[in-house]
Amino acid sequence: MEILSLIINTVFYLIVGTLAFVSFLGIYILIKYGRTPVISFFVAISYASVFFLSFIGAFFTLQRLL
């Protein structure tokens, strides 16, 4: 059971970490190259908020599972 929870934890953090890294890259290029700073900033903040909330939801599901 210990090994199984370790595997699930590792897989979860690997996937979410990869998604977070790609999201960070996307936000970075949007803010760096975006032609209208207000739009870039607003979209980046909105996306980051939804991503963070979804991550928190998934994290709590994982905690209940283990």
Next chain:
Amino acid sequence: MPHKLFPSQQPNEKIYLVFREHWFRLAVKFSVVGLLMLIPVLIQTFLVDFSLMFNSDDSKLLISLIGQIYYLSLFLALFLIWVLYYLNLGVVTERRLVDIDQHGLLKHEVSELSLDSIQDVSSETIGIFGNLLDYGTVYIQTAGARERFEFDKIHHPKKVASIIISLHELRKRKGSRP
């Protein structure tokens, strides 16, 4: 200080056109992701009821976790599709054409072409939707190192091509004046 559309933009440079890929292309990409979002719902409704398949709470939680990660990935895909759409831009000014391309997340390319070096401009509309919604590609033949400059899948390609030709003619007349 006004915000620059492209790095080498001069303060008094007049901008005639700014365009992106046609919205229909963006809508198609969004629809594909939308369909992918519907797949788990459709499977659950018509094929397999997950709650009947897995009786234990742990299995249900695991399915829920997989679903959350799946939707998180699709949401990221939507974001990236929009970012790439937003960052790919074409600009026509009184002096030059600028093609700003964002290839994936790691390659940003800004190509400029002086109106003086244009040799030929042509437009192309392909497909049912291209003809119905009037979007296509504008090709600009040049004498420079990059022989063909193109604005891909833009709205009103014929109009854009004619504006570029008019600006080129105008610039030639201005240049030939004593």
